[in-house]
Amino acid sequence: MAVLEVCVETVASAIAAQRGGAARIELCSDLLEGGVTPGPGLVSVIRSRLKIDIHVMIRPRAGDFIYSADEFEVMQREMDEAQRLGANGFVLGILTERGRVDVKRTRELVERAGGLPVTFHRAIDMTPDPLGALEDVITTGAQRVLSSGGSQNVSKGCEVLGRMHDAAEDRLAVMAGGGVTLRTVRHLLASTGIREYHASLRKAEQSPADFHKQGIAMGERREQEYLRYTTHEEDVRAMTKLLDSVADKQPVAGAQRI
Secondary structure, three states: OOEEEEEEOOHHHHHHHHHOOOOEEEEOEOHHHOOEOOOHHHHHHHHHHOOOEEEEEOOOOOOOOOOOHHHHHHHHHHHHHHHHOOOOEEEEOOEOOOOOEOHHHHHHHHHHOOOOOEEEOHHHHHOOOHHHHHHHHHHHOOOEEEEOOOOOOOOOOHHHHHHHHHHHOOOOEEEEEOOOOHHHHHHHHHHHOOOEEEEOOEEEEEOOOOOOOOOOOOOOOHHHOOEEEEEOHHHHHHHHHHHHHHHOOOOOOHHHOO
16 A cells, blocks of 8 residues: 655645545645744644645754754744644654764754654755765655655656665664656656655645736746646545555565665
8 A cells, every 4th residue: 555645835735635645744834945843833824624634844944954943942842843733654854964863962952843754855865975864864764755856856766766665674664755746656656666756736826816016026037926836625535545555556676776
């Protein structure tokens, strides 16, 4: 059986993910920056709407994954608040200045999760050797790692993803993420043996605003000032159906990999 986790940043997308058959959501804000910690209001409202699991992103800012003592304290407090609001798990990642997994502080956050599952996110793809970094993640006690195989997307990182899946064995789940689409997932299932997939399945939509102010923008991405990004139920359902149909027919690929 294959599992689909949908990454969302709005209530509407979260509801669409559940209706489409997703196993859980990763909840964050500002996906255009790779995702940061969502506010408590968003967590609370989505928790009241969903029955499926909600894994909350714990990332205090965009940019690199090297955090100061103050930022680390923010991460700890955000975990506590998200857990109080009903989060079922957490998504996080911390690196050292040399691009290695910060095992000590990651382990502290895993312990702070109080038994809730922790996913080490695509910070692992920013390490010099994701396959080697996998062993560090395992020592932290995290239950899952999200990766594109150290490449820009899962298609380019497919071979490394397969090797990560084989190396992890039953010590940790490897979830493929970064460019997971209906086009790419069939090949990933057949060639890697991975059974967990992470996708946003978002589409850009025009704002309903009739008036567009010219010559001014609230953010740096001026061309996206009047765009919204939304996940639709039918796209999630199409992905879950494909995962179920293909996964049931595929043998475990790892034993055949050289």
